[in-house]
Amino acid sequence: MTILQTKGVSYFYQDGERRRKILDETSINFEQGKFYTILGQSGSGKTTFLSLISALDEPKSGEILYKGQDIKKIGYEKYRRNNISIIFQSYNLVPYLTAVENVLVAMSITDNQLPSNHQEVAYNLLDYIGINKTKADRLVTQLSGGEQQRVAIARALSTNVDIILADEPTGNLDEGMEMEIVEIFKDLAEIHNKCVIVVTHSNEIAKFSDETFYLKQGELKHYE
Numbered sequence: 001m002t003i004l005q006t007k008g009v010s011y012f013y014q015d016g017e018r019r020r021k022i023l024d025e026t027s028i029n030f031e032q033g034k035f036y037t038i039l040g041q042s043g044s045g046k047t048t049f050l051s052l053i054s055a056l057d058e059p060k061s062g063e064i065l066y067k068g069q070d071i072k073k074i075g076y077e078k079y080r081r082n083n084i085s086i087i088f089q090s091y092n093l094v095p096y097l098t099a100v101e102n103v104l105v106a107m108s109i110t111d112n113q114l115p116s117n118h119q120e121v122a123y124n125l126l127d128y129i130g131i132n133k134t135k136a137d138r139l140v141t142q143l144s145g146g147e148q149q150r151v152a153i154a155r156a157l158s159t160n161v162d163i164i165l166a167d168e169p170t171g172n173l174d175e176g177m178e179m180e181i182v183e184i185f186k187d188l189a190e191i192h193n194k195c196v197i198v199v200t201h202s203n204e205i206a207k208f209s210d211e212t213f214y215l216k217q218g219e220l221k222h223y224e
């Protein structure tokens, strides 16, 4: 089932007189239960594309539909709060909170229906992702990079959204850890029926995904 669609989405940055085209009428359907990767050279516009589908920025033309509804109509803030989660290269955790507290904060913000025992759910989720109780009670700054990214993934999952976006999520991790994180993304799509869209410059990661797109000169094309 299609969950997210871009329809004729165009975007450019204005640099003085000059327009730098980033996306040229991009139309793509993303489905539930699939793991997508987006490849492209540095500066090709991958992060910009993610910022559009996560409603952090608005297309110059075209529309983005969530379950058939324009996200502008849903309301950008509401869409961000309830329908998507983003995972960043630099984790973006709250440094003065523990791992479990980072997850709890996210759970307290969403409007989505969650089980009432937040604490138990958060610990279980962290444990599932590979962060045991002892580590869950540590300040996130006292965890390794790979562990911090796991906390970020648990946080992304905790709010029960359908769409998980990630921007170079393994950019700061070594290779072994990279594959472990990729396995988690694969499970999120396969087992948990999420739509997972990961921006990466790793062909290795792309091999593990169901579908890969390549962004070049404004065009997002299927990549074989």
Ligand SMILES: Nc1ncnc2c1ncn2[C@@H]1O[C@H](COP(=O)(O)OP(=O)(O)O)[C@@H](O)[C@H]1O
Residues within 6 Å of the ligand: 013, 014, 020, 022, 040, 041, 042, 043, 044, 045, 046, 047, 048, 049
């Ligand atoms: N806020 C901005 N204003 C002007 N140009 C920008 C802005 N953000 C990004 N760019 C430019 O747009 C291009 C695409 O950026 P980005 O989406 O970050 O690419 P990628 O993530 O693929 O490396 C780059 O040339 C970048 O310098």
Ligand SMILES: [Mg+2]
Residues within 6 Å of the ligand: 046, 047, 048, 167
């Ligand atoms: Mg980028």
